[in-house]
Amino acid sequence: MRLAAASFRLLLVSAALLAAACDDSPELVGPQEPPTADDGGAGRAAVRQDGEGGLEVAGSPHWADGYLLSDLTNASSYTPSPSYSFNRAARLGGAITIAQPTGTTGRYIATFPNLSGLLGGRSTVHVSVYYGSYVPRYCKPAGAALATDKIEVRCFEARTGAPAPAQFGLLVTRNYADLAFAYAHQPTGTNYSPAASASWNPAGTSTVVRSGTGQYRVTFNGLGAQLPPDVLGHVQVQAVGTGNAYCNPMNWYTSGSNLSVDVRCYTTPTGALVDQKFNVFFALPSDHLAYAFADQPLVASYSPKPYFSSNPYRTPITITRRGVGLYKVEWPGMNNELFGYGNIQVSAYGGNALCLVESRSVTAAFISCTAANGAAAESKFTALLGS
Numbered sequence: 001m002r003l004a005a006a007s008f009r010l011l012l013v014s015a016a017l018l019a020a021a022c023d024d025s026p027e028l029v030g031p032q033e034p035p036t037a038d039d040g041g042a043g044r045a046a047v048r049q050d051g052e053g054g055l056e057v058a059g060s061p062h063w064a065d066g067y068l069l070s071d072l073t074n075a076s077s078y079t080p081s082p083s084y085s086f087n088r089a090a091r092l093g094g095a096i097t098i099a100q101p102t103g104t105t106g107r108y109i110a111t112f113p114n115l116s117g118l119l120g121g122r123s124t125v126h127v128s129v130y131y132g133s134y135v136p137r138y139c140k141p142a143g144a145a146l147a148t149d150k151i152e153v154r155c156f157e158a159r160t161g162a163p164a165p166a167q168f169g170l171l172v173t174r175n176y177a178d179l180a181f182a183y184a185h186q187p188t189g190t191n192y193s194p195a196a197s198a199s200w201n202p203a204g205t206s207t208v209v210r211s212g213t214g215q216y217r218v219t220f221n222g223l224g225a226q227l228p229p230d231v232l233g234h235v236q237v238q239a240v241g242t243g244n245a246y247c248n249p250m251n252w253y254t255s256g257s258n259l260s261v262d263v264r265c266y267t268t269p270t271g272a273l274v275d276q277k278f279n280v281f282f283a284l285p286s287d288h289l290a291y292a293f294a295d296q297p298l299v300a301s302y303s304p305k306p307y308f309s310s311n312p313y314r315t316p317i318t319i320t321r322r323g324v325g326l327y328k329v330e331w332p333g334m335n336n337e338l339f340g341y342g343n344i345q346v347s348a349y350g351g352n353a354l355c356l357v358e359s360r361s362v363t364a365a366f367i368s369c370t371a372a373n374g375a376a377a378e379s380k381f382t383a384l385l386g387s
């Protein structure tokens with residue numbers, strides 16, 4: 001069964017507490033702080049359920065359904081290291097593969113054999129560049145979800161916006177009760193429901209509203225009322241498609257019973273706003289999952305706000321600034337929670353920066369952030385480490 005961190009369960013937040021935390025102003029510049037409350041240490045559920053209210057579909061305790069690290073930029077086809085990869089459907093046979101179509105640049109096809117059938121009709125995917133700080137690059141999924149066991153990835157150089165070879169980490173998961181995701185598939189749509197096959201809200205429906213070029217708000221209706229006390233979760237945002245646009249989270253917050261994520265999309269190397277399809281992913285604390293919101297880009301060292309951060313090993317998270325646009329996020333004890341090295345995802349936050357995974361250890365992510373043109377730049381960001 002899929003396990004959540006030792007004491008986590010979804011608790012309804014009272015209307016009075018939500019009212020204290022609500023503000024749906026589009027001018028917010030950071031995630032909204034939740035009300036304070038004491039849950040008696042019961043912050044996590046003993047058993048993680050799938051999105052249909054049953055136990056998870058397979059017997060592995062991994063948090064993710066699939067992930068990999070692509071570390072060979074020009075190989076025609078290969079199987080990634082098992083220390084950095086996982087397929088929940090592995091027991092059904094077949095190895096994960098990564099292939100580069102002949103004659104292409106910065107285009108890759110990742111295959112997770114039999115995983116589509118195991119996950120059912122809903123999933124989401126996210127991609128982050130690894131080891132690309134010398135020539136800043138970024139990657140994105142060409143499609144919003146796992147399709148026929150495959151995910152196509154497109155990578156680009158930030159300085160030019162041209163296709164470029166890159167190493168990357170890829171994550172895929174289906175619908176579970178402790179996460180939500182949405183695929184905003186209409187770049188110029190003003191008010192619509194996101195595509196069902198790549199969207200999920202355990203509390204009900206979702207909507208996407210466009211307020212201007214490249215400016216969007218995704219609302220998970222009713223989800224704010226299901227957040228545990230003192231927890232506002234974690235957000236990753238990813239552009240979807242074959243062009244060189246990219247997207248970042250701008251803000252996330254509760255408003256009434258809802259949870260909303262503001263998104264901005266840009267193009268390289270100018271950083272100008274542009275209409276774009278994108279994925280939004282929201283997660284709550286779980287076993288084998290750590291995350292953090294780095295919101296103080298100029299501070300030498302600090303612990304991130306606990307309601308936007310999680311370490312299932314329950315030791316303090318530390319974020320250290322190593323230089324201009326260079327940071328280290330450390331989750332001490334995560335080596336006891338990970339299967340192998342797990343998978344890291346990162347999103348620049350609050351502007352048009354790009355952030356990537358410069359390097360890593362078992363318990364830490366070394367993050368490098370640049371401006372849209374590839375020049376080193378300070379940035380807020382969100383980072384996830386899970387397996």
